[in-house]
Amino acid sequence: MWLVELVDVAVPADLDLNGIIPRSASGLDGIIWMPFLHGGWAHLISNSLPFLVLGFLVFAGGLGQWIAVTATIWLVGGIGVWLTGAPGTVHVGASGIVFGWMLFLLVRGLFNRSARQLLVAVALLAYWGTMLFGVLPGTPGISWQGHLFGALGGVLAAWLVAVANRSEPVRS
Template sequence: MTTTPAKPDPGRVLPPNPRQAAIVVGSLTLLLWLIELVDVALPADLDLNGIIPRALAGLDGIIWMPFLHGGWGHLISNTLPFAVLGFLVMAGGLGQWAAVTGTIWFTSGVGVWLTGAAGSVHVGASGIVFGWMLFLLVRGVFARSFRQLLVAVALLAYWGTMLFGVLPGDPRISWQGHLFGALGGVLAAWLVSVANRQVAVRS
């Protein structure tokens, strides 16, 4: 007897492998805390490795920015949304999560490098957090998924005020990272919807 593998569900709202999702996102969250602990204990001035806009020496900060935070308060404010949103983005599987996160990471980092204030140093995982948030908010529109739209409404009700962070305000806050992270999330949601339609056509 032969069986046909189940088609992927583009309207999923929870990871197909919750244990794997929890381990991956939990490990990354723990890594953020360990890096901040090292930075404080040495002190290592790791924050200086963040993005320095339009400086070649700060270009590699695109890689390091999400791992670095300007103190415990900064890290604590990012921890819960990082863990929750990162877990929910895993609904499309580990491979899709990596592609979505990479798109947001790159878009946020390049946007900060191009538009940030000269001489400033940008650190923090909030660009990825904003990207994940926008990905989760708009994916249901692209996928025409009622379940995903319900999740989006719940996220808006709980964390909707964070979206004001894409606007210029406190000079100590990288609104550029938030804005370009959010744009990266929308781009990632569109790319996922295109990929899902192509899979559906081939099926």
């Protein structure tokens, strides 16, 4: 993300125009690019710390789980933005992934019935809980759709991981 922003600034390539363009066939590939593109350094910096921390916490479940969770969030978030975003807008940023990871970490303990995971959720809620207001419309220029559908992707991913974990055979 940092390298892409550096190239975008150094080359003046207007890479941000490659984000999701709602309900436009040419904007569908933005689903792939959205998390890598940011509307400037401040936008990138605001996503970086939660991206690293929450991504690390999700990665603690293993590489395979991290890939599956991230892919689910990425697709649900991107398709949701593409379907519901305002016409004529371009959506960029990794905050959909961040919101997805946050919700994954908040609800996975419920689906897995894990006290340890619930304790992690309480700590995250205490520290970053106010970020959840970002799923609500209201701030111009902020893709609340990206936040909302990323979060919904995180809930779906938590449920899918719990179902997969229950179907694994127990080894003795």
